Amino acid sequence: SSFFDTYHPYDLNVAFLRALSLSRPDLVSAVEVVGQTVEKRELVAVRVTGPTQEGGGGGGKDVVVLTAGIHAREWISSSSLLYIAARLVDEYTTDPSTARILDAVEFVLIPSINPDGYEYSRNSDRMWRKNRRRNDAFSHGVDLNRNFDDHWGDPGASPNPFSETYRGPSAASEPETKAVQDYLLGIARGSKGRAPRKIIAGVDLHSYGQDILRSWGWTHRDSTNEAVLAALGDRAAKAATDVPRITEKEGKGAKYASFKASGLYVTSGSTDDWYTSHLNATGWTVELRDKGNKGFVLPPSLIVPTGIDAYAICKALVEGILEIP
Ligand code: 0X9
Ligand code: ZN
Numbered sequence: 001s002s003f004f005d006t007y008h009p010y011d012l013n014v015a016f017l018r019a020l021s022l023s024r025p026d027l028v029s030a031v032e033v034v035g036q037t038v039e040k041r042e043l044v045a046v047r048v049t050g051p052t053q054e055g056g057g058g059g060g061k062d063v064v065v066l067t068a069g070i071h072a073r074e075w076i077s078s079s080s081l082l083y084i085a086a087r088l089v090d091e092y093t094t095d096p097s098t099a100r101i102l103d104a105v106e107f108v109l110i111p112s113i114n115p116d117g118y119e120y121s122r123n124s125d126r127m128w129r130k131n132r133r134r135n136d137a138f139s140h141g142v143d144l145n146r147n148f149d150d151h152w153g154d155p156g157a158s159p160n161p162f163s164e165t166y167r168g169p170s171a172a173s174e175p176e177t178k179a180v181q182d183y184l185l186g187i188a189r190g191s192k193g194r195a196p197r198k199i200i201a202g203v204d205l206h207s208y209g210q211d212i213l214r215s216w217g218w219t220h221r222d223s224t225n226e227a228v229l230a231a232l233g234d235r236a237a238k239a240a241t242d243v244p245r246i247t248e249k250e251g252k253g254a255k256y257a258s259f260k261a262s263g264l265y266v267t268s269g270s271t272d273d274w275y276t277s278h279l280n281a282t283g284w285t286v287e288l289r290d291k292g293n294k295g296f297v298l299p300p301s302l303i304v305p306t307g308i309d310a311y312a313i314c315k316a317l318v319e320g321i322l323e324i325p
């Protein structure tokens with residue numbers, strides 16, 4: 001049996017990362033605490049990178065941010081992030097293309113932005129989406145992917161606390177949003193005696209739909225780098241669609257599409273556009289499997305097949321970005 005045979009409680013997902021870091025301290029940092037949730041769970045991050053000091057730049061290595069679990073019911077996103085972490089570590093020594101990536105960049109991995117919601121989805125209401133803020137006597141939850149500090153309050157989010165896309169009372173009102181924003185801004189600007197770092201990509205994993213979405217999501221207009229981002233997204237979609245699969249466990253392939261996030265629908269206060277505008281990174285939302293057959297309730301047998309998709313997507317995005325002159 002393997003860790004990826006089933007979905008696990010949040011604490012066990014964190015323990016997996018802790019074990020990874022203890023087994024390969026040369027590649028994986030200790031688990032860092034990013035902040036606390038409404039229900040006082042710890043938000044965590046780990047960094048994964050090759051033991052070499054720096055990439056091409058001269059300062060520290062460029063950074064790739066990978067986040068998951070912002071929507072409670074999208075369990076596959078967190079499992080896929082852990083799968084990516086495990087593959088990066090496993091293949092550093094066996095796959096030269098992985099070594100190249102880990103020698104060039106540092107991955108910052110946040111396995112869940114919304115662990116309170118995840119536990120509520122596991123234990124009480126499988127279709128829960130938001131965090132577990134008590135809004136008033138009658139309603140709970142802010143949609144954290146409408147609470148980020150980019151175009152907050154614009155169309156594409158709801159002011160109504162009952163709504164599944166409730167934006168919250170103000171931008172970054174939620175401790176989860178604030179902690180993730182501040183942690184990533186700290187990396188970009190430099191903090192705790194560390195030099196500022198260039199964040200080249202922010203990828204937020206979701207489900208479902210099998211789509212690779214690029215900025216903007218808040219407007220139908222193109223971002224400044226539309227042509228480059230479209231090519232990157234297309235390349236990642238193709239990589240995921242075309243991964244060769246041999247064993248039974250690897251499952252069958254799935255077809256991914258790539259387009260502007262606004263092509264799905266316009267939203268405000270979302271991570272992808274915040275990554276683009278505030279981190280100066282290429283911001284992405286990746287909707288993993290499936291296309292709606294099982295939807296959010298994706299069977300555990302598809303954890304590895306979907307993890308393989310997610311790994312191919314992230315690898316292709318990073319390789320593509322590193323090729324940009
Ligand atoms: O609505 C969302 O937050 C995402 N879809 S989901 O079904 N996982 O909830 C899509 C967000 C895409 N990004 C933007 N429109 N900015
Ligand atoms: Zn989502």
